[in-house]
Amino acid sequence: MKPSRRRRALLAAATILALTGVGAGPAQAEPPPDAPEQIDNGDFSTGIAPWFSYGTGPLGITDGRLCATVPGGLANPWDAGIGQDGVALTAGAEYTLAFEVSASPGTPVTAVLQLGSAPYTGYASVTVTAGGTAQRVERTFTVPDDNPSAQLIFQVGGSADEQTACLDNISLRGGEPPEPYEPDTGPRVRVNQVGYLPGGPKNATVVTEATGPLPWQLRSASGAVLASGSTDPRGVDLASGQNVQSIDFSAYRSPGAGLTLVADGETSHPFDISGTLYDRLRADSLQFFYAQRSGIAIDGELLGPQYARPAGHLGVAPNQGDTDVPCQPGVCDYRLDVRGGWYDAGDHGKYVVNGGIATYQLLNAFERTKTAATADGGTALGDSTLRVPERGNGMPDILDEARWELEFLLRMQVPAGRPLAGMAHHKIHDRNWTGLPLAPQDDPQPRELHPPSTAATLNLAATAAQCARLYAPYDAAFAARCRAAATTAYAAAKANPTRYASPTDSTGGGAYDDSNVTDEFYWAAVELWLTTGAPAYLADLSASPQHTADVFDPSGFGWQGVAALGRLDLATVPNALPAAELARVRASVTAAADEYLTELGRQAYGLPLPGDAGSYVWGGNSNIINNAVVLATAFDLTGDARYRDGAVQAADYLFGRNALNISYVTGWGEHAAQNQHSRIFAHQLDPASPNPPAGSLAGGANAALQDPFAAQLLAGCAPMFCYVDDINSYATNEVAINWNSALAWIASFLADQGEAGAVPRATCAVTYTNHGTWHGGTGFTAQVTLRNTGATVVNGWAVRFAFTGDQKVREAWLAKVTQAGATVTARNESYNARINPGGTVTFGFNATTGGGANPPPGLVTLNGTRCASS
Ligand code: 9MR
Ligand code: 9MR
Numbered sequence: 001m002k003p004s005r006r007r008r009a010l011l012a013a014a015t016i017l018a019l020t021g022v023g024a025g026p027a028q029a030e031p032p033p034d035a036p037e038q039i040d041n042g043d044f045s046t047g048i049a050p051w052f053s054y055g056t057g058p059l060g061i062t063d064g065r066l067c068a069t070v071p072g073g074l075a076n077p078w079d080a081g082i083g084q085d086g087v088a089l090t091a092g093a094e095y096t097l098a099f100e101v102s103a104s105p106g107t108p109v110t111a112v113l114q115l116g117s118a119p120y121t122g123y124a125s126v127t128v129t130a131g132g133t134a135q136r137v138e139r140t141f142t143v144p145d146d147n148p149s150a151q152l153i154f155q156v157g158g159s160a161d162e163q164t165a166c167l168d169n170i171s172l173r174g175g176e177p178p179e180p181y182e183p184d185t186g187p188r189v190r191v192n193q194v195g196y197l198p199g200g201p202k203n204a205t206v207v208t209e210a211t212g213p214l215p216w217q218l219r220s221a222s223g224a225v226l227a228s229g230s231t232d233p234r235g236v237d238l239a240s241g242q243n244v245q246s247i248d249f250s251a252y253r254s255p256g257a258g259l260t261l262v263a264d265g266e267t268s269h270p271f272d273i274s275g276t277l278y279d280r281l282r283a284d285s286l287q288f289f290y291a292q293r294s295g296i297a298i299d300g301e302l303l304g305p306q307y308a309r310p311a312g313h314l315g316v317a318p319n320q321g322d323t324d325v326p327c328q329p330g331v332c333d334y335r336l337d338v339r340g341g342w343y344d345a346g347d348h349g350k351y352v353v354n355g356g357i358a359t360y361q362l363l364n365a366f367e368r369t370k371t372a373a374t375a376d377g378g379t380a381l382g383d384s385t386l387r388v389p390e391r392g393n394g395m396p397d398i399l400d401e402a403r404w405e406l407e408f409l410l411r412m413q414v415p416a417g418r419p420l421a422g423m424a425h426h427k428i429h430d431r432n433w434t435g436l437p438l439a440p441q442d443d444p445q446p447r448e449l450h451p452p453s454t455a456a457t458l459n460l461a462a463t464a465a466q467c468a469r470l471y472a473p474y475d476a477a478f479a480a481r482c483r484a485a486a487t488t489a490y491a492a493a494k495a496n497p498t499r500y501a502s503p504t505d506s507t508g509g510g511a512y513d514d515s516n517v518t519d520e521f522y523w524a525a526v527e528l529w530l531t532t533g534a535p536a537y538l539a540d541l542s543a544s545p546q547h548t549a550d551v552f553d554p555s556g557f558g559w560q561g562v563a564a565l566g567r568l569d570l571a572t573v574p575n576a577l578p579a580a581e582l583a584r585v586r587a588s589v590t591a592a593a594d595e596y597l598t599e600l601g602r603q604a605y606g607l608p609l610p611g612d613a614g615s616y617v618w619g620g621n622s623n624i625i626n627n628a629v630v631l632a633t634a635f636d637l638t639g640d641a642r643y644r645d646g647a648v649q650a651a652d653y654l655f656g657r658n659a660l661n662i663s664y665v666t667g668w669g670e671h672a673a674q675n676q677h678s679r680i681f682a683h684q685l686d687p688a689s690p691n692p693p694a695g696s697l698a699g700g701a702n703a704a705l706q707d708p709f710a711a712q713l714l715a716g717c718a719p720m721f722c723y724v725d726d727i728n729s730y731a732t733n734e735v736a737i738n739w740n741s742a743l744a745w746i747a748s749f750l751a752d753q754g755e756a757g758a759v760p761r762a763t764c765a766v767t768y769t770n771h772g773t774w775h776g777g778t779g780f781t782a783q784v785t786l787r788n789t790g791a792t793v794v795n796g797w798a799v800r801f802a803f804t805g806d807q808k809v810r811e812a813w814l815a816k817v818t819q820a821g822a823t824v825t826a827r828n829e830s831y832n833a834r835i836n837p838g839g840t841v842t843f844g845f846n847a848t849t850g851g852g853a854n855p856p857p858g859l860v861t862l863n864g865t866r867c868a869s870s
Contacts, residue, residue, distance in 0.1 A: 117435015312440025
């Protein structure tokens with residue numbers, strides 16, 4: 001950086017301390033002047049990252065220096081620190097550490113190169129007394145150990161008085177130049193390593209120098225040629241920087257295993273063509289949530305012996321939480337029991353905003369089964385479909401899993417009688433960052449509640465509202481608790497609409513800051529309206545600028561932008577919007593899906609994401625999946641197979657059709673990610689610790705390289721190459737609940753597509769009429785008329801539909817009616833089994849209701865096929 005005039009004056013006045021060989025030994029020779037630099041952003045020219053601090057006030061940049069206030073009265077120097085991780089050290093090599101430091105009023109500062117986690121082995125250190133004038137410190141030494149990812153930390157605690165400490169021009173020169181990194185990308189023919197659906201799209205990408213078309217062959221496991229053709233040259237792909245060609249072998253539809261594609265002398269990884277490819281992925285992707293559970297012992301019988309562990313954070317030493325957690329100092333004067341929930345990601349934090357979107361996606365994957373024609377009524381997500389302790393309790397397992405988080409979210413609500421009652425605390429996590437690996441039950445850090453925020457409160461309102469309608473048929477008391485929490489939270493957010501989480505509150509946990517909550521307001525209003533039908537929420541959602549905005553970003557939605565969640569639910573969950581308004585909402589989903597299809601066609605790797613660096617972000621794999629979720633929803637709404645095929649094709653990228661030839665889902669595909677950043681699944685650092693369970697999604701390529709390991713290893717990467725399967729890279733390779741929730745949603749959709757054959761045409765039309773309520777709104781009478789619009793006689797019928805909430809059929813006429821959960825099945829009586837082409841049949845029922853929204857169902861099927869509604 002170019003020093004300002006003021007800073008040049010400071011530098012001129014700086015005392016030069018050259019501390020060589022602390023202790024008695026002879027002075028070390030200095031490393032040569034061209035020795036490699038090991039510190040990232042030591043002059044803060046690119047901002048604060050990757051520097052972090054603990055025990056201090058927020059880090060800031062003042063006059064080009066990195067500064068923080070340090071509280072007085074800390075017992076030890078190491079009770080507060082400013083540092084950087086991921087510093088590569090080579091045993092026996094010489095290094096020169098240099099920096100400028102100042103502190104006012106003045107305090108000793110110790111710079112330590114160390115192992116960044118217990119037992120904090122020190123490799124070198126220097127202590128100086130920092131005063132108001134910046135002094136330059138320089139020291140040369142050799143280090144005793146190799147450590148590819150050491151920590152440089154400036155210990156600034158231990159002074160009686162509060163200090164302002166500042167650092168600048170931090171450098172560590174010496175050792176080996178960072179090794180040029182060449183990822184092993186395997187064969188140049190890139191396929192979906194899991195495979196392709198028989199009736200679905202089948203595309204691959206060839207990396208080649210050739211610019212003209214090349215012949216390709218599809219081969220069986222024994223090498224027989226099954227199909228052949230010629231590639232489509234695509235030029236240089238922006239996202240990968242590679243010259244590529246694409247292959248479309250969709251016309252080949254026969255199931256098979258161990259197939260390969262051959263082109264340009266290269267043979268792809270093997271793959272299958274099968275209609276059951278993704279069946280297990282549905283459960284695998286959901287199992288991740290059980291593995292992340294806090295506050296309960298993980299049962300090795302359920303998840304595999306390597307995953308067994310005691311309950312984390314139940315107040316059992318050395319844990320200090322989460323049963324009686326105080327706030328950060330000065331934030332509140334009460335304590336809360338916030339046990340349970342899921343650990344967010346590779347850290348042990350629990351964050352309401354991110355818990356919100358993850359819970360939404362699980363609940364929505366379930367709710368989709370009530371209205372999506374391919375979901376077959378949701379049996380695949382029913383009870384005893386997952387390996388969770390609650391299996392067999394009569395509740396669909398996906399709802400059991402989501403409830404584990406919902407109970408936690410409810411506990412984060414500020415109790416009545418306290419300041420900001422009804423709002424939700426933004427998050428709870430460790431006071432300081434811990435090292436890896438660290439099993440939850442071994443975390444010794446104090447846990448703290450952070451201030452309530454409007455965003456967290458609205459996440460609680462939205463998910464608790466979903467809870468109120470979806471659990472109603474199974475557990476009325478829980479649903480009622482959710483409903484009360486949702487309405488209270490929503491009112492509290494309206495009363496406190498601008499309490500934003502601090503972007504610098506990221507010591508010991510992520511910030512999850514968000515200073516635009518119009519989208520959270522919209523989403524919460526939508527969910528509350530869908531559940532309650534109360535006009536006030538309809539008024540709010542209609543007045544929201546988000547209601548008419550284009551909420552579907554080309555680079556996908558995520559925890560910070562949740563308007564799309566509201567829009568998708570308004571489009572799919574049955575509701576009483578006027579027909580024209582509903583049509584407009586649905587058209588906004590199909591219009592977005594059209595855009596994603598166009599983008600997918602533009603990309604040589606066939607994914608629905610623009611190819612520029614700005615589109616490859618932290619956790620970007622979830623953004624890509626969320627665009628696939630929009631495509632899938634457009635298919636559910638319209639039955640247009642182009643949308644289904646777009647969603648199916650997006651999965652190709654995740655499972656290996658990408659620049660790195662890697663599947664981003666652990667255990668899925670020939671060459672899959674397995675070293676995701678996690679304190680729980682840290683096999684790369686400790687052989688006794690497992691890899692993440694099968695079905696764990698890595699964050700994915702992130703062109704911003706926001707961790708020091710990736711920043712050093714991958715500098716200059718083309719966007720799709722900005723990923724490394726190494727536990728040190730949290731910005732490209734972490735696991736997280738909001739990413740696996742996207743995977744779980746799309747896995748369920750993909751599994752539902754079976755062979756992905758032709759979409760059946762409706763052969764019936766249904767009219768559902770609610771004839772009104774009685775008993776002060778606690779009951780209603782409805783009538784269903786079906787017309788056979790097909791050409792053949794229906795002889796014997798079963799009609800299926802699902803209610804939105806707690807509605808329960810009490811008695812029926814002209815059909816035998818049963819109900820399981822919200823799902824109603826009506827079967828013909830012996831006298832009305834036949835429906836002639838063009839003929840109709842009518843039945844009716846009385847049902848009870850608790851008074852929530854009660855719109856006509858969104859899907860009625862006759863003998864398993866969807867009926868058109870009229
Ligand atoms: O492990 C943390 C990971 O879960 C977060 O996503 C990431 C960013 O907030 O931070 C990781 O923690 C690192 C911290 O930021 C700096 N000190 C080292 C921590 C472990 O690598
Ligand atoms: O997913 C989050 C990403 O959008 C942010 O850019 C990033 C930095 O703030 O934080 C990510 O979330 C991490 C959180 O802060 C801490 N737990 C791990 C999360 C996943 O990396």
